[in-house]
Amino acid sequence: MSARALLRHLDAALAALDPGPLCIGYSGGLDSLALLHALASLPAARARGLSAIHVDHGLHTESADWAQHCQFTAAGLQLPLRIVRVAVRRADGDGLEAAARTARLAAFRQHLPAGAILVLAHHADDQTETVLLKLLRGAGPEGLRGMRALRRLGEHLLWRPLLPIPRATLQAYAQEHALQWIDDPSNADTRHARNFLRHAVLPTLRARWPRLDTAVGHSARWMNAAAEQLQHDAAVALAQIQGLDPATLAWPAWLQLGDALRPLTLRLWLRGLGLSTPEHVHVDQLQQQLRDADDDRNPCVSWPGAELRRYRGLVYAQAPQIAPDPAWEQNWDGRGTLPLPAGCGSLALGTPATQPLALTVRLRRGGERLRPHDQTHTRDLRDLLQQAGVPPWQRGRLPLVYAGDELIAVADLWHTARAETLLGGTLRFLPDASKQP
Numbered sequence: 001m002s003a004r005a006l007l008r009h010l011d012a013a014l015a016a017l018d019p020g021p022l023c024i025g026y027s028g029g030l031d032s033l034a035l036l037h038a039l040a041s042l043p044a045a046r047a048r049g050l051s052a053i054h055v056d057h058g059l060h061t062e063s064a065d066w067a068q069h070c071q072f073t074a075a076g077l078q079l080p081l082r083i084v085r086v087a088v089r090r091a092d093g094d095g096l097e098a099a100a101r102t103a104r105l106a107a108f109r110q111h112l113p114a115g116a117i118l119v120l121a122h123h124a125d126d127q128t129e130t131v132l133l134k135l136l137r138g139a140g141p142e143g144l145r146g147m148r149a150l151r152r153l154g155e156h157l158l159w160r161p162l163l164p165i166p167r168a169t170l171q172a173y174a175q176e177h178a179l180q181w182i183d184d185p186s187n188a189d190t191r192h193a194r195n196f197l198r199h200a201v202l203p204t205l206r207a208r209w210p211r212l213d214t215a216v217g218h219s220a221r222w223m224n225a226a227a228e229q230l231q232h233d234a235a236v237a238l239a240q241i242q243g244l245d246p247a248t249l250a251w252p253a254w255l256q257l258g259d260a261l262r263p264l265t266l267r268l269w270l271r272g273l274g275l276s277t278p279e280h281v282h283v284d285q286l287q288q289q290l291r292d293a294d295d296d297r298n299p300c301v302s303w304p305g306a307e308l309r310r311y312r313g314l315v316y317a318q319a320p321q322i323a324p325d326p327a328w329e330q331n332w333d334g335r336g337t338l339p340l341p342a343g344c345g346s347l348a349l350g351t352p353a354t355q356p357l358a359l360t361v362r363l364r365r366g367g368e369r370l371r372p373h374d375q376t377h378t379r380d381l382r383d384l385l386q387q388a389g390v391p392p393w394q395r396g397r398l399p400l401v402y403a404g405d406e407l408i409a410v411a412d413l414w415h416t417a418r419a420e421t422l423l424g425g426t427l428r429f430l431p432d433a434s435k436q437p
Contacts, residue, residue, distance in 0.1 A: 276305030
């Protein structure tokens with residue numbers, strides 16, 4: 001593809017893009033420089049308020065000089081450039097590449113102009129590397145779809161107009177226009193997985209299969225279509241098996257889903273609850289536990305940020321919780337809101353007390369009994385909880401209200417006739433929102 005053809009490609013892609021100002025993620029390297037220069041040559045791009053953003057990761061001794069170079073280049077093209085400096089922090093298990101990418105995307109989300117479309121210079125060679133890396137990590141259709149030309153990035157759109165374009169075209173364009181770019185030496189470090197693939201593996205593959213990048217691009221587009229269809233099917237399945245409580249799922253129906261839909265539906269459910277999603281090993285463990293555990297067991301599968309527990313016909317999802325001290329108790333005069341321990345929530349009267357009360361609030365210790373105001377017999381609290389279907393792990397987190405030695409209320413579930421007189425109505429029990437999905 002010639003330089004003129006590259007500009008025609010960008011102009012046509014730009015005409016089909018949603019409205020919005022364009023902001024190019026400009027590293028100073030060859031790819032992003034070619035994109036910056038080419039878009040700056042298009043009146044339609046400038047009409048959108050074309051600008052650039054450079055993220056200085058601070059990982060190289062010359063990073064400040066690179067930022068200055070980017071500033072000089074952007075000024076020469078009469079384009080505004082914002083430089084954002086970030087601190088790259090490795091999360092557990094993340095390599096340097098992943099940590100830098102996370103910091104970079106966070107900076108983009110935070111510093112992009114309102115309504116801006118972030119434009120990145122990923123090209124066909126990058127797509128090949130991404131798909132092969134995902135394949136080597138055992139990804140399914142969602143991962144093997146590679147990078148998408150257009151996707152959401154928080155409140156913004158992320159646009160990759162160069163995905164069909166080989167890097168050789170960008171290099172020819174840069175050389176034709178005598179552009180000066182930065183060569184980051186870390187790009188040659190084959191200790192990084194992508195660099196090893198780029199320098200040690202792909203040249204051999206391309207020598208044997210010259211159309212490798214075209215073929216992988218076709219496969220990625222097929223996988224993208226398959227992934228979108230599976231996502232649609234997962235959303236339909238989730239609507240059918242999610243409980244009235246959004247944090248529950250009918251596990252027998254989930255197990256009956258096809259192998260492709262089961263993990264997707266699970267992850268879609270958890271993302272909707274704001275919980276972390278599982279790795280393959282956790283999905284396999286959950287399936288095995290649900291199938292093999294005896295009916296009287298309540299298996300739990302957990303990973304950082306989430307835990308799933310089975311009770312009867314449902315799986316319950318929640319953030320990990322700290323077990324409260326069962327010996328906890330607190331005197332309470334019935335006024336204001338009483339905070340409960342270990343993220344168990346808070347307790348308040350439905351009708352504010354007109355005078356101080358002498359109440360004690362405890363957690364369940366076993367053997368409690370009470371006579372609900374609408375029943376004729378005193379009942380074991382254990383039986384009431386079982387009949388009401390309260391999951392076992394939630395029972396020890398419910399506040400029990402005593403007047404003297406008499407149990408008069410259990411959270412907002414049951415209260416006695418004395419509680420009706422003494423408390424003036426039911427209690428308001430609010431589980432801790434930070435511990436609930």
